[in-house]
Structures are given as C-alpha cells and as structure tokens.
Amino acid sequence: MTKRILIADxxxxxxxxxxxxxxxxxHEVALAANGAQAVKVAAQFAPEVVILDLGMPIVDGLAAARALRDTPNGAAMLLVALTGWGQPQHREMTQEAGFDIHxxxxxxxxxxxxxxSMTQP
Structure with missing residues (x-):
C-alpha cells in the first residue's frame, strides 16, 4: 500500500x-531540510507519515511535531522521530511532543x- 511520507532532516x-x-x-515521498519547512510541506502534501530528525536548525523536530499535531490532519499522522538521540530523557521528550514512535x-x-505497516491504509 503506497503511503505519502514526509521526511525532514x-x-x-x-x-x-x-x-x-x-x-x-x-511510497510517495516529500522532503524538508528543517522543521519549519516540514510544517509548510505537510500543509500541501498531506502526509500520512512524517519522519522527523530532532536536531534540526530553525525549528527542531520537537517543535515541528507539536506544530504538525495542531494542524487539521495532525491527529491522523503517524509521527516518527528518527534521531541519534537515544537516551531515556530523549524518548520522554518525543512522547511529550506528540511523536508516536522514537x-x-x-x-x-x-x-x-x-x-x-502499522499505519492505516
């Protein structure tokens, strides 16, 4: 099943x-170089899945996740943090920001x- 996936890194x-x-x-893929761009691209692309790095300039992945959750389609998106940050406090941060998966x-x-495969068709 083809999905619309936005990647920001x-x-x-x-x-x-x-x-x-x-x-x-x-899959159909859209790209963004930072969190601010990811929020703008998501408004046009309407992704089902968003994969965000956390340590990005301008707007980091945590702030981008919060902004995406506040969009009309935000609750339906699968938000995935894909990062080099793997400590327990980082997982807590991503959970609080609205990510589904770290x-x-x-x-x-x-x-x-x-x-x-965990996302809705």
Missing part, C-alpha cells in the same frame, strides 16, 4: 538515503517497513 545524505529507500518501497539512527529497511 538537515543531513542531506540521511535525507536522500531514506528517500531512495522509501521510493524503492513504492527510532535511533541508523534504521534498517525491515524496521521501516514494519513501522509503515
């Missing part, structure tokens, strides 16, 4: 690598497919 290599992986799985980089294609 300030690391170009991580962004393009994940985009290629998701495109290869048959993943620590790097992520495998199998992990990603499993996460995506």
């Amino acid at each position: 300030d690391d170009d290599d991580a962004l393009t690598g994940l985009a290629h992986l998701l495109n290869g799985m048959g 993943l620590v980089k790097p992520i495998s294609g199998d992990q990603l497919q499993f996460i995506l």
Whole structure:
C-alpha cells in the first residue's frame, strides 16, 4: 500500500538515503531540510507519515511535531522521530511532543517497513 511520507532532516545524505529507500518501497515521498519547512510541506502534501530528525536548525523536530499535531490532519499522522538521540530523557521528550514512535539512527529497511505497516491504509 503506497503511503505519502514526509521526511525532514538537515543531513542531506540521511535525507536522500531514506528517500531512495522509501521510493524503492513504492511510497510517495516529500522532503524538508528543517522543521519549519516540514510544517509548510505537510500543509500541501498531506502526509500520512512524517519522519522527523530532532536536531534540526530553525525549528527542531520537537517543535515541528507539536506544530504538525495542531494542524487539521495532525491527529491522523503517524509521527516518527528518527534521531541519534537515544537516551531515556530523549524518548520522554518525543512522547511529550506528540511523536508516536522514537527510532535511533541508523534504521534498517525491515524496521521501516514494519513501522509503515502499522499505519492505516
């Protein structure tokens, strides 16, 4: 089942690598370089899944998640934190910001497919 997935990461290599992986799985992908851009792109793209890095410039992933949750479609989105931050306090921060899932980089294609299978068709 094809999904609309928005990826936001300030690391170009991580962004393009994940985009290629998701495109290869048959998904429609939109990209953003920071949290502010992610919120703008989401308004046009209407993603079902948003994968956000946490440590981004301008607007970080935590603030972007809160802003996305406040949009009309925000409650229906699956918000995934994909970050290098894996300490318990980071998981608490993502949960409080409205993320559904907290993943620590790097992520495998199998992990990603499993996460995506959890979303509504």
